[in-house]
Amino acid sequence: MVLYIVGLGLGDEKDITVRGLEAVKSCKCLYLEYYTSILGIDNSKLEAFYGVPVILADRTMVETEADRIFEEAKDVNIGFLVVGDPLCATTHTDLIIRARSLGIKVETIHNTSVMGAAASCGLQLYQYGYTVSIPLFEGTWRPDSFYDRIKYNRAGGMHTLCLLDIKVKEPDYSKHTGGKLVFLPPRFMTVNQAVEQLLEVEGNRKEGVCNPEDYGVGMARLGQPDQCIIYGTLEQLRSVDFGAPLHCIALVGDAHPLELEVLKFFEVKPEQINTCKPLNGDADGNQSDEEPDLFNF
Amino acid sequence: MVLYIVGLGLGDEKDITVRGLEAVKSCKCLYLEYYTSILGIDNSKLEAFYGVPVILADRTMVETEADRIFEEAKDVNIGFLVVGDPLCATTHTDLIIRARSLGIKVETIHNTSVMGAAASCGLQLYQYGYTVSIPLFEGTWRPDSFYDRIKYNRAGGMHTLCLLDIKVKEPDYSKHTGGKLVFLPPRFMTVNQAVEQLLEVEGNRKEGVCNPEDYGVGMARLGQPDQCIIYGTLEQLRSVDFGAPLHCIALVGDAHPLELEVLKFFEVKPEQINTCKPLNGDADGNQSDEEPDLFNF
Numbered sequence: 001m002v003l004y005i006v007g008l009g010l011g012d013e014k015d016i017t018v019r020g021l022e023a024v025k026s027c028k029c030l031y032l033e034y035y036t037s038i039l040g041i042d043n044s045k046l047e048a049f050y051g052v053p054v055i056l057a058d059r060t061m062v063e064t065e066a067d068r069i070f071e072e073a074k075d076v077n078i079g080f081l082v083v084g085d086p087l088c089a090t091t092h093t094d095l096i097i098r099a100r101s102l103g104i105k106v107e108t109i110h111n112t113s114v115m116g117a118a119a120s121c122g123l124q125l126y127q128y129g130y131t132v133s134i135p136l137f138e139g140t141w142r143p144d145s146f147y148d149r150i151k152y153n154r155a156g157g158m159h160t161l162c163l164l165d166i167k168v169k170e171p172d173y174s175k176h177t178g179g180k181l182v183f184l185p186p187r188f189m190t191v192n193q194a195v196e197q198l199l200e201v202e203g204n205r206k207e208g209v210c211n212p213e214d215y216g217v218g219m220a221r222l223g224q225p226d227q228c229i230i231y232g233t234l235e236q237l238r239s240v241d242f243g244a245p246l247h248c249i250a251l252v253g254d255a256h257p258l259e260l261e262v263l264k265f266f267e268v269k270p271e272q273i274n275t276c277k278p279l280n281g282d283a284d285g286n287q288s289d290e291e292p293d294l295f296n297f
Numbered sequence: 298m299v300l301y302i303v304g305l306g307l308g309d310e311k312d313i314t315v316r317g318l319e320a321v322k323s324c325k326c327l328y329l330e331y332y333t334s335i336l337g338i339d340n341s342k343l344e345a346f347y348g349v350p351v352i353l354a355d356r357t358m359v360e361t362e363a364d365r366i367f368e369e370a371k372d373v374n375i376g377f378l379v380v381g382d383p384l385c386a387t388t389h390t391d392l393i394i395r396a397r398s399l400g401i402k403v404e405t406i407h408n409t410s411v412m413g414a415a416a417s418c419g420l421q422l423y424q425y426g427y428t429v430s431i432p433l434f435e436g437t438w439r440p441d442s443f444y445d446r447i448k449y450n451r452a453g454g455m456h457t458l459c460l461l462d463i464k465v466k467e468p469d470y471s472k473h474t475g476g477k478l479v480f481l482p483p484r485f486m487t488v489n490q491a492v493e494q495l496l497e498v499e500g501n502r503k504e505g506v507c508n509p510e511d512y513g514v515g516m517a518r519l520g521q522p523d524q525c526i527i528y529g530t531l532e533q534l535r536s537v538d539f540g541a542p543l544h545c546i547a548l549v550g551d552a553h554p555l556e557l558e559v560l561k562f563f564e565v566k567p568e569q570i571n572t573c574k575p576l577n578g579d580a581d582g583n584q585s586d587e588e589p590d591l592f593n594f
Contacts, residue, residue: 007409009314009407010407011316013315014314014315014316014319015314015315015316015407016314016315017306017311017312017313017314017315017408018310018311018312018313018314018315018318019308019311019312021315022311085409085413085416087413087414087416087417087422088413088416088422089421089422089423090421090555093419093555093559094555097558097559100562108417110306110307110312110409110413110414110520111314111408111409112304112382112407112408112409112410112413113409113413113422115412115413115422116382116384116385116407116409116410116412116413117384117407119382119384119385120384120405122390124386124387125384125385125386125410125412125428126386126427126428126429126430127427129426129427129450129453129455130423130424130426130453130455131422131423132423133423152453153426156426156427156449156453158426158427223407258387258390258391261394262390262394265397
């Protein structure tokens, strides 16, 4: 039988490809990886649309209980669902290698990913360099290796896509009682937090890589009907409310005239500035509970 | 009404997303852009699957007769179909800007592109730098600006995705009689031609950017059932028959152990070397008519 590794795209249940839909409908059960990204809809909608049970698979399950998935895939078709494209990040490469080494037939079904959809802002994919991941700083843990990569991209005129941290199913040790783990609510890094951190690192390193007056594009919910793309200086983006997750930022390198023409559509408006509540300085991931205004193209 | 700009993905009619399929079925007619990429199937299959007429749109049509498309989109839904993702290259950005400036509602539907599917070889998308386009050298026209970009990527440890030239609907001036234009058969640059050109430029520039002993990954028909991925030195890839178009190459930068683990699956086999007919030195785009052997993972 087949282990299908299926990309779901970025928006909702209808962003799966026709080939992907045929594959999942042939499956006995589906595992949805939800620790590296999220869709804009509830999982029950996926289940209803596919007509197949969907099991949420967190990192622990994928890393430690993969054998169960492999065992099942020997007898029936099993689907492993990934938001975006399954091969966009290394996370699932290992799963595929292990399955193949066990003689399981694996079929990968591609879809769009944030790394493709980032072109929506007008910055050409050709002109992006290294993609960096920005981790959520906590306490004294403030790793800044992304700074060097942004610097190299920038020196070569390239744009940099910054993917922002996601914290899902973190144990809440303050509530660890009687051997039963309690989990913190999921946290998704915002454009604002990322900008704060970029500026903090710039303040320490002072190599002129990401200054408050440099331009970036904040993007939220790419590929979803309410996607939000705003172009402005880092100082401006720092206080714009981008609404619900997921967020990412593109740092602008040497932009071509055609790129600038598209970016103009997304230029920040004065009323968008200072719409987000002040961060509490510790980038702790708290987000406004209010419905965000939408700033769409 | 809506002008849908719909990505078709890379393989066949079933690689469209469910959302995309609903959109095209609502259209009065569909224009298929076929000068920057091709699907692995005949257009009649698309027409049959969508149940909507498909008109082939070449570069001249898109650039000069777009007004007709815009005029139609005022009264009925029109679809503009693009192989891969519509925003992956600048080509269609201008069309979208013009339509919007005319007050036409435009909706873009993403899909996977070669720039995403290139991760299939095991090289991580995060680690790619600038994407370069390699033009087919002809006579004394041998532009080599891609060399500098590959050099910069490589110096930073990044991989480089090289997209290869496509020549569609070129006028055959030798047969231009009686005012009626005759067109040359389409030409698609092969991995072999690209490697020849890379080595030629290296021979001229001698900056150690793409030597015969450097590693690359030749890829053909990515996302199609008979996709072919082969990892080897440029000297080895030079003589491997990759079969039907489209081809591309990834030049390997500093590869991580996990990347190397996947690349090993695709390592060139001795029997694959010297399977392509010698090029005639002028990289003129002639391809073998024989069915290629397939070297799949």
